[in-house]
Amino acid sequence: GQSLEQPSEVTAVEGAIVQINCTYQTSGFYGLSWYQQHDGGAPTFLSYNALDGLEETGRFSSFLSRSDSYGYLLLQELQMKDSASYFCAVIDDYKLSFGAGTTVTVRA
């Protein structure tokens, strides 16, 4: 089975940097994805790592260490619109297994 752990909540001010960690235990592993979900909305894809290292997409970056079964999502220059839930998800075969999500609250 799959097991993913991430913090439940993070609060930060506008302009700050937030790092959301994700550790996982899986029977199979293709890669680690990150999804954003605003309250009442659908999850939307943010980032994906199949290999070790850092992937940068605008203000968001994602990191993976396969040997440590660990990854993180880095949100830079936080904006109010970044207030949302963020989920890490392991791709095993062709299925996604999601963590419970981290609620990010951005304060003015």
Place this chain on the structure above:
Amino acid sequence: NAGVTQTPKFRILKIGQSMTLQCAQDMNHNYMYWYRQDPGMGLKLIYYSVGAGITDKGEVPNGYNVSRSTTEDFPLRLELAAPSQTSVYFCASSRQGNQETQYFGPGTRLLVL
């Protein structure tokens, strides 16, 4: 290009009733998925399909059934609704099986009383 569409948006069922949640995609994706999301939780996979005529169970399939007669449609059937099935249901699709990006529909909120 509408992406992934789901109907209805919201439904109230009585215990023991049945219903079908509709899902359609117009991206010609082979892979389709059904998830449920309980309040404050992540998404759990109910069923998935790797192509027309092929379906398989996910993590929480009990109380649900699916069919995939066409590439575009992937309905989810609830038989004998129970309060434990109160949740938000999301349908998703992807072009390839191990592709990182799944595209989600807007969701169906289901309340079973």
